[in-house]
Amino acid sequence: MRFYLNLSPVRTLSYIPFNYQYAISALIYKKLAQANEGYAEFLHEKGYAQNQHSRHFKLFTFSNLQGKFSVSKKALKLESNEMGLILTCHMPEFAENLIKGVFTDQHISIGDHTAQSDFTITQIEVLPKFLFDDASEVIPTVRLKLLSPIVMCRKNSRGNDDYLSPEDEDFIPLLIYNLKEKIAVAYGTEAAEEEVFEVFIGGLDNIKSRLVTIKAGKYAETKVRGFLGFEMEMKGSKRVIQLAMDCGCGGMSSLGFGCVEVSL
Template sequence: MRFKLTLLPTGSKTTVPFNYQYALAAVIFKKVAAADEQYANFLHQQGYALNNYSKHFKFFTFSNLEGRFTPQQNALLLQGNQTGFVLCCHMPEFAAHLITGVFTDQLISIGGSGAVGRFRVEQIVSLPAAFKDDDEIHTMQFKPLSPLVVGRTNAKGNDDYLSPEDEDFIPLLHINLADKLAVAYNDSYSGRIGIKVKHEPGKLKSRLVTIKEGTAAETKVRGFFGFALEMTAPGRVINFVLDVGLGGMNSMGFGCVEVK
């Protein structure tokens, strides 16, 4: 399920933090919690998994904020009278709680180090699915709506964040997707998914994003955009990718994609 949220600023001069992803994720969790605090706690603390030993996933993601922003000394200044973002999720209960939470209180604050932007949710529009949830094979190109993160653990136990030009980018992307599918469908769809990078000369870019900025848990994550991915897969898998994103840290606003 995919939704487009339109946000209207409540003040005349609206700024958001440079690193707004964590703050926006917190807003989403807050709206879900307003409808069902127990479910929000489960999602935040655990998430979905095959068992206690498998990877856990939250099965939602969101895009960058849309619209034009200009850098200020310590924030991004919104140019124009609205912004918005695409929010995607796989679990129906997540969507139901989010919508209930938003309509209970349409005001949100996207705040962090350097700025707090206050908005009213003007509209939520449901976006159509790309295909039927079936096993018919399709080929589709995706482009990132937010930086796509693929990490490779180095000798020190830390992640090196890979460019789409790295030879391990696609294999690790495959593994991550297979893990998600195994949790969602109890089927990794092994051998039925093909992914290729479609380079766009001169357009590849990366962004270094700080998560939990200014706290003891601060981390920096690098994601890439300005490229496309071609996927051949069953319609169910393509819809799933659109609903949950590709790569890592989807619930922090990374790896959200749309059909190119």
Template sequence: MRFKIYLKPLRDRQKLLFNYQYPLQAWIYGLLARADADYATFLHQRGYELAATRKTFKHFTFSSLVIPRTEPIRKGDTYMTLRSDMLSLVISFYVDKAAEGFIIGLFQEQQLSIYNREYRADFVVERVETLPVVALDATMTFRTLSPMVVAKKTDSLDQYLAPTNAEFGRFFAVNLVDKFRSIQPSMHMDATVAERLVKFELLSDPERIKKRGILTKEGKERLQTKVVGYQDFTFSLTAPPELIEVGYWGGFGRYSAMGCGCVEVCERPFANSSF
């Protein structure tokens, strides 16, 4: 299930951090806890585990904030000054239990604060819309609504891959299959099977794809990790529909629960377009 949340700023010219994903994630966890405390604790502390590995998945994601207007951003700024009357974002869940427990009334008139030691922005939820269910086929075209993070391990360190990288499709496929197996543990698929089942094709002009660094655990300096994602691109995906559903509803790539890998369906493919 997907929701579109409209956020009204409480004051004009509020300063919003560029790195707002972590506070948004914490806010969603808080709302989930009101609907189902046990489930929210499960997501936060553990998640859905992939057998025989240390990988866990939350199976929800959210888009970047849609911000119609800001003041000009200067080089070196770590925030944007808001001039919009309304912001919005999409929140998406794959797991049915989350959709059932996530009552729209919990959002209404709730407040959200995004801040660090220097800057603060406060919002109230103006309204919530339930978005229609989308039929997903074996071949779909998607456009990113937030940065997508795909990485491979090199000497125990993550090497973040751009969608133009020749290895992007392979690691994209393995991650998607791993997410599916965390829900369907009886399915046995290795990396070779994943590459055969999942075919990623970039459709956008590579020059228009944007790179974005994201800090996990904003405000907790000793625990922070910088991850790198890529946004503003469209792609074609061919895979069994049940795998595509996992990515569409729960996020493609890594760090989905921190607002990465959220996409929307394109009505039809447009090659070499940045959208």
């Protein structure tokens, strides 16, 4: 499912930290906890997996903040009386608890040690699906619009992560492998083995990278590099493309990376 959250600032002057991804991810868990503490704890600490030995996924993601901003010395200044956020998820229980949590308390705070502002969620809108529910029918190649940077990692010889550009030869294979893992968690191992889909990358002259600091100013601070500005197309079953939109493409989706939608 896909939601659009309309956010109105509580005060006239509102500042958002440059690295707002972790703050938004944290407030999503907070909203889930206001509806169901047990579910929020499960999702945060574990998430969904094929079995106890396989990789775990949260199966949600969100877009960059949508609004008019100017850049100040230490933060982003909101230059309008509202901003928006697209939030997508696969599991019905996530959607149910999110809606309950929002209506329990429509107040949120986005910030870190550099800047913080309060907002009211004035509207939560369920966005229409671009695709039908028929899982078997293959659709024509669709263009995907990137709503946030895509993160793809590859371990180097030192055991550290190299963040890959779409120009890297491993970018597409690793992206497909990541989505296959999500398919296996969402629909089962057999479904993941049966699904055949292709990803195409273009517009490489316009690639942009974004370095995002996670948990800025804390002991566990880490830096993540994602890429956007390029073109991406996908051909496969409607179920796979819908899952890519619901759960995100690439890694670290629950921190707001890899959010995409079909570009009409």
